[in-house]
Amino acid sequence: MAIVEVRKLRKYFDAGGVHAVDGVDVATEEGEYLVLLGPSGCGKTTLLRTIAGLEVPTEGEVLIGGHVVNGLPPRARRIAMVFQSYALYPHKSVLANIVFPLKAERIGKAERERKAGWAADLLGIGHLFDRKPRQLSGGERQRVALARALVREPSVFLLDEPLSNLDAKLRASARDELKSFQQRIGTTTIYVTHDQVEAMGLGDRIAVMYEGRVRQIGKPVEVYDDPADTFVATFLGSPPMNLVPRDGRLIGFRPEHLLPEEIVSGDDRITLPFHVHRLEHLSGDRHLYGVVKGLGEETRIIARLPATVSVPITPDQTYTFAVHGYHLRFFDAKSGERTDPVRVGG
Ligand SMILES: Nc1ncnc2c1ncn2[C@@H]1O[C@H](COP(=O)(O)OP(=O)(O)OP(=O)(O)O)[C@@H](O)[C@H]1O
Ligand SMILES: [Mg+2]
Structure with missing residues (x-):
């Protein structure tokens, strides 16, 4: 277990002058599950590879357990990295795959097998030792890759989209498994994903990255409720936060907080004419898609009405909707930065 920290980290690639990581300061807590979340190309893998010593x-500096490790090769960093493609050796058995890194470190056979047995018990894959990777399901392969990382007893896990090859159902169970497994062993973990549902479910904290920088870091509920800018506001949440220009700035509110005016109280609420184009029924909720009447077609907004709200809504009608003042967030119309104080985790 160790704290991982990066200070003023930059990674530029000469080819094409890419600023893949462009000034990142992040520190994990001990035993923390930190999720790096951001769109494709924002620098997540590059940041992870730099921490691992592969770039x-x-x-800037990379610190592990309080020591600057810039000069240390990957092997000496006590880090285990699991990539998106698990890269198991196809011709080796599961057991041979798991003990491979130990063999490379010249650890004796009995000790190798003891460690493999321990990791396999934790991950429930002991019965698969004699199989080849092609005889495994995607989820089983992932667990073998994790076991191979685990036997080295790393002080830090770096996981780069390890679930992205799995189908939705397997992904959900693998995600559960990974989280409870990490809680049991308590190893500091940095987990990369571009899937916000995964990030919200897994992370003790989420660092939201965009264009080589960390835009915000906080608990899932903090970055969701209190986004620091319009990028974070619209990247998290499905459907995303609504943004509407008003009085020279942008106001933001979540679809679940946009409701028929008769059920929204408070002097500080705002109301708006919601022209509903379309309705969708999703797991008991009604999703309403439309525009703010008078603001043009480009200011699209979405409301999510829970089953408990029975107000009848039909498409192609305009309704007065409202948002309680407590749920309003304000952003600079040009820069997208928050203008009201971020309440938590900022
Ligand atoms: N070896 C390299 N040489 C040049 N540019 C690179 C190299 N590796 C990555 N890049 C560029 O750096 C940027 C960040 O890439 P990176 O792989 O870190 O993104 P990512 O956030 O992991 O994306 P994804 O979600 O698609 O995996 C991209 O613009 C990418 O094209
Ligand atoms: Mg990547």
Whole structure:
């Protein structure tokens, strides 16, 4: 277990002048599950590879357990990294795959098998030792890759989209498994994903990345409720936060907080004419898609009405909807930065 920290980290690739990581300061807590979330190309893998020592930083420092490790090779960093493609050796058995890193470190056979047995018990894959990777399901392969990482008893796990090859159902159960497994062993973990549902479910905290920078870091509920800018506001949440120009700035509110005016109280509420184009019924909720009447077609908004709200709504009609003042967030119309104080986790 160790704290991982990066200070003023930059990684530029000469080819094409790409600023893949462009000034990142992040520190995990001990035993924390930190999720790096961001769209494709925002620098997640590059940041992870730089922490692992697979990339040399252009500037800045990487610290593990309080020590600067910039000069240390990957092997000496006590880090285990699991990639999106598990890269198991196809011709080796599961057991041979798991003990491979130990063999490379010249650890004796009895000790190798003891460690493999321990990791296999934790992950429930002991019965698969004699199989080849192609005889395993996607989820089983993932567990073998994890076991292979685990036998080295790393002080830090770096996981780069390890579930992305799994179908939705397997993914959900693998996600559960991974989280409870991490809670049992308590190893500091940095987990990369571009899937916000996964991030919300797994992370003790989420660092939201965009264009090589961390835009916000906080508990899932903090970045969801209190986004620091319009990027974070619209990247998290499905459907995302609504943004509407008003009085020279942008106001933001979540679809679940946009409701028929008769059920929204308070002097500080805002009301708006919601022209509903379309309705969707999703697991008991009604999702309403439309525009703010008078603001043009480009200001699209979405409301999510729970089953408990029975107000009849039909498409192609305009209704007065409202948002309670407590749920309003304010953003600079140009920069997208929050203008009201971020309440938590900022
Ligand atoms: N070896 C390289 N040489 C040049 N540019 C690179 C290299 N590796 C990555 N990049 C660029 O750096 C940026 C960040 O890439 P990175 O792989 O870190 O993104 P990512 O957030 O992991 O994306 P994804 O979600 O698609 O995996 C991208 O613009 C990418 O094209
Ligand atoms: Mg990546």
